[in-house]
Amino acid sequence: KQEVTQIPAALSVPEGENLVLNCSFTDSAIYNLQWFRQDPGKGLTSLLLIQSSQREQTSGRLNASLDKSSGRSTLYIAASQPGDSATYLCAVGSNYQLIWGAGTKLIIKP
Amino acid sequence: ETGVTQSPTHLIKTRGQQVTLRCSSQSGHNTVSWYQQALGQGPQFIFQYYREEENGRGNFPPRFSGLQFPNYSSELNVNALELDDSALYLCASSLDPSGRGETQYFGPGTRLLVL
Numbered sequence: 001k002q003e004v005t006q007i008p009a010a011l012s013v014p015e016g017e018n019l020v021l022n023c024s025f026t027d028s029a030i031y032n033l034q035w036f037r038q039d040p041g042k043g044l045t046s047l048l049l050i051q052s053s054q055r056e057q058t059s060g061r062l063n064a065s066l067d068k069s070s071g072r073s074t075l076y077i078a079a080s081q082p083g084d085s086a087t088y089l090c091a092v093g094s095n096y097q098l099i100w101g102a103g104t105k106l107i108i109k110p
Numbered sequence: 111e112t113g114v115t116q117s118p119t120h121l122i123k124t125r126g127q128q129v130t131l132r133c134s135s136q137s138g139h140n141t142v143s144w145y146q147q148a149l150g151q152g153p154q155f156i157f158q159y160y161r162e163e164e165n166g167r168g169n170f171p172p173r174f175s176g177l178q179f180p181n182y183s184s185e186l187n188v189n190a191l192e193l194d195d196s197a198l199y200l201c202a203s204s205l206d207p208s209g210r211g212e213t214q215y216f217g218p219g220t221r222l223l224v225l
Contacts, residue, residue, distance in 0.1 A: 004152070031209050036216075043114075043200060044153075044216040089152055093209040096166045097143070100152030 002027045004092055006101035014109050015082055021075040021104045023090035028068045031093040035064050035075050038087045038103070047088075048075070080108045114203050114217035122223045123191050131186045131220045133201030141165070141207040142184040143214060144176060145200040153200055159184055160207040188222075196224045 003026045013019055023033070032051045036044040048057045048064040050073070056065040063076040073090060087105045091098040115134045123129050135142050141160045145153035155168035159178035173189040182203070188195055198221050202214035 034213055041221070043218040044202075046213040046215070049213045091152075096158050096207055096209045097155040097168065098145075098153070098209070098214065099155070102150070102152045 002030075002092060002094060002099045004090060004099055004101040006088075006090060006104050008104060009102065010105040010107075012107040012109060013080060015080060017080050018076070018078050019080055019106075021077070021088050021090075021106070023073040023075070023101055025071045025073075025092050025099075027094075028071055029094065030068065033064075033066050033073050034091045034093065034098070035062075035073075036089045036091060038089060040086075044089065082108045082110050084108050114201060114215050116199075116201050116217040116220050118220060119218065120221045120223075122225065124225050125191055125193060127191050127224075128187065128189045129191060129222060131188075131199050131201075131222070133184045133186070133203075133217060135182045135184070135201075135203030136215050139203035139205055139215070140182050141204045142178055142182065143202045143204070144184070144186045145202065146170075146195075147198040147200060147219070148194075149197070156186065158207065165207050191224045193224050196222060198222075 007022045034049045035047045050066040061078040087103040089103040091100045143158040144156040147153040157167040158165045162178045175187045178184045198219045200219045201217045204214040
């Protein structure tokens with residue numbers, strides 16, 4: 001059974017810092033891995049999708065990597081801003097469903 | 111092109127009642143998935159509908175049921191509500207039921223409170 005874990009559960013950093021969020025999964029037989037952002041009381045916004053054959057994806061200040069053999073993904077956020085404050089969730093795509101971690105709650109202090 | 115919409119936004123029910131949640135998929139998307147997100151947790155997959163048929167189901171009891179209509183909109187029905195059903199219910203639409211391809215697009219969710 002696939003299990004997805006995110007560390008840390010919460011993170012608070014000053015504005016401008018570069019930071020890394022971690023995601024691990026137990027079964028490497030995945031289609032893809034996605035990172036989402038969730039603002040309080042809101043739905044989910046897809047940030048980056050990495051197919052199983054890819055190693056990384058980049059969008060603006062965000063870079064996500066995937067190491068399928070070790071069951072790990074990282075989301076790198078460069079030059080963090082207060083507007084980046086949100087909960088970040090990773091989800092593994094497998095057999096028509098997404099399997100999710102519990103998220104990392106990120107607070108960027110001005 | 112409109113995104114995924116859900117109604118209602120909030121709902122309060124009492125234990126034992128029944129509830130219907132609605133979702134309109136993004137234009138052209140033929141696949142709808144439903145997820146339950148309890149407070150402080152990641153979403154849990156309930157089921158997926160593809161071209162009006164249930165295409166897969168997570169670990170939820172039969173009192174969670176769904177429908178998909180010819181226009182690909184969908185309903186989630188929950189019977190005999192329990193306190194633990196209190197959660198944010200998310201609907202997502204996509205073009206690819208397998209999950210191999212592009213991402214799913216999520217609606218804002220319906221927050222259900224069961225008293």
